[in-house]
Amino acid sequence: MNDLNPADLRLVSHSASDGVTTSEFVLGDVTAALWEPEHAEPGTPLVALGHGGGRFRHHPSMTGRARLLTDAGFRAVALDVDGHGPRPRGPEDEKVVAALHAARRAGEPIGPIVEPYNADLARRTVPEWRALLAGLLARPEIGDAPVGFWGITLGTAVGVPLVAEEPLIRAAVFGLFWPSTLLDAARRITVPIEFALQWDDEHIPREGGLALFDAFASTEKSLHVNAGKHMDMPRFEAAGAVRFFERHLCG
């Protein structure tokens, strides 16, 4: 995985609809989609979208955010995390997914399963994101664009170590994850961040989310808390994330 060469990034298809061009890329085993406003200029800010657990690059949560971003003039890109979408699950992945479903059925805490599994997925995915971003920015039609990262749940588990390592990323929106596997990377992040948590999250203890927000070394950081459970994050948070990227990547 670590020997991915950005120069191997290959455009496999593209289509245009309703003012937005969608391009499908592959890089080794990595499948990715790029959305852009028609006639986007080189240097247009690019937001990397990290999908949630069990989802993939074309899940409505990704295409919906991509649409908000292209409507605001951004490019957006999502990749499929290993074992997600078209990328096959290995036997270890299958074992974890089964354990997760069993814990859910039994009403047991899912953190002890999700945290180490997503840390493992992050180790696989961070080098893939870095190669993909390098490959995209090497394309003249994209050029030297300011880059942001936006992902909650698994997107945060991958995004926090990614943003800690990847100097291309200038601003990030995170949320809805436990602290323990992410604190060290969070302490190395200094770019502006927006972090969202749910006040009545049935999976992630309130104090854990606050501790993760506290750990970011960023001097510009905002926490958005909303009443409600894990899945109840209000839709207006997505519009707020777009405004966050407008403040930090544009102009």
Place this chain on the structure above:
Amino acid sequence: MNDLNPADLRLVSHSASDGVTTSEFVLGDVTAALWEPEHAEPGTPLVALGHGGGRFRHHPSMTGRARLLTDAGFRAVALDVDGHGPRPRGPEDEKVVAALHAARRAGEPIGPIVEPYNADLARRTVPEWRALLAGLLARPEIGDAPVGFWGITLGTAVGVPLVAEEPLIRAAVFGLFWPSTLLDAARRITVPIEFALQWDDEHIPREGGLALFDAFASTEKSLHVNAGKHMDMPRFEAAGAVRFFERHLCG
């Protein structure tokens, strides 16, 4: 103070500039200003603005928020809290203000002075706000408008008991205050609220702000935390507050 009659509300002057009409009102000893977009219709949503400690209805923090609101199509109204702006301070007010300045100079905590003093100001101001709002809504050009409240610091000390008592108010933006004098009223508030605190507030302990947010009984509530000290709240929070009122008072 409690025998203010809304029918005594009197328009003393008005002026128009740059698409906004500013009207000055008096009601007993209470001085107030109303800002409205030219040609605003009856029923246009109205936001009550509570000023901060030591400020008054025409402080830039009030006229700036009023401008954001009228630009978004709202009416806005602010009154002067007793002892503020043109309303004379009594000897008790003077004593507290002197103690506050002494504590600031000595680097001592200001909470033990501000909390009880602002609770006292709230007792004086809540009936004034209620009479003012009743008087304004009785005017046919304003009519039966949805009402919001927006105030931080002293504006929150006054606004929390006001919103707990006044059923006209359907949504409120608060922030930057200690919990102890406000918890009981907060527990009686069920309308949507947005609450802002500063993560590195040198006056208000972090846990205190979180406890106050937690106390609101509202099922729709959002907390916005930003890195920085008491006075460092970013300007984008004001634009966010206007969007909050758009979600809850319009359409």
